Amino acid sequence: MITLLISSFLILGITQIYIDNKRNYIYQQNQSANLENSRFALLLLEKELYKAGYRQLAQDSRDFVFKSSSTDAACPTFSAGQIIRPTTNGLGVCFRYQRADVGxxxxxxxxxxxxxxxxxxxxxxxxxxxxxxxxxxxxMLSGLNQITFEYGVDLNANRQADTYLSASDAASANNIVAVRYASLHESESANVALNTTNYNYPLANATATTATDKKLYKSVQGTTTLRNIAP
Incomplete structure (x- = not known):
């Protein structure tokens, strides 16, 4: 009887260790995926936005290279010389550039x-x-809960962002020189956190949001100056 009782406790202990290890593995996997996705999102946005407005021949005017166009129906029509605009639904960004070389x-x-x-x-x-x-x-990636774009506009013709506008306010702006973006990433698994978590989104927001579920969340943000924007 005593032997049976000891065996039962051992089995329960081993089972609990297995469950804890599995829970920890799932947590680590989801946390790693969030980190990788958030980093990739920042790298993608930075890399692509750096290209906005690139012209093969710098002496060519923007109006000459970038003619009036409506290539993508989800983007507002670009007027001649216009490089960047918020998407019509405000959930993304549209921009134009020329390739730098044949490769x-x-x-x-x-x-x-x-x-x-x-x-x-x-x-x-x-x-x-x-x-x-x-x-x-x-x-490009999944697990995106939210993303926000703000557009830095140049009010003094010095190619520096003097203020940042929301997508709706920047819809008709022609002097965008920078883009600020914030993204919130969530874990694939729904019941990973032991308790509900708090996160700040965007990161600059001093008021934390309490998650309504037990997913893991990762908030990141960045700013890219449009270095190819020039007269």
């Missing part, structure tokens, strides 16, 4: 076919972050 690839990893300017749209669709090239889309 340059777009956000899909495809070679850019010619020297014609291409229109890039980076936008949240559901829980995915998609990148579109002239209207053709591809999912």
């Amino acid at each position: 340059e690839r777009d956000c899909h990893g495809d070679l850019i076919a010619n020297d014609d300017p291409i229109t890039i749209r980076i936008e949240r669709v559901g829980s995915d972050l998609n990148c579109y090239v002239n209207g053709r889309g591809q999912t």
Whole structure:
């Protein structure tokens, strides 16, 4: 009887260790995925936005290179010389550039076919972050809970952002020189955290939000200056 009791306790102990280890593994996997997705989102946005407004020949005016265009139906029509605009739904950003050389690839990893300017749209669709090239889309990452874009406008013609506007306020702006973005990433598994967690979104928000579930959340933000914006 005593032997049976000891055996039962041993089995219970081993089972509990297995459950704890499995829970810890799932937690670590989801935490790692959140970190990787958040870093990739920042790298993608920074890398692509750095290209906005690039012209092969710097002496060519923006109006000459970037003509009036409506290549992507989800982007507002670009007027001549206009480089960057919020998407029509406010969930993403649209911008244009020329390839730097014949070996340059777009956000899909495809070679850019010619020297014609291409229109890039980076936008949240559901829980995915998609990148579109002239209207053709591809999912870059999943697990995106929210994303926000703000647009730095130059009020003094010195190529520096004097104030940041929301997507709706920047819809008609022609003097955007920087983009600030914040993204909130969530774990794939629904019951990972032991308790509900708090997060600040955007990071600059002093008031924390309490999650309504037991997912893990990761909030990140960044700012990219549009270095190719010049008269």
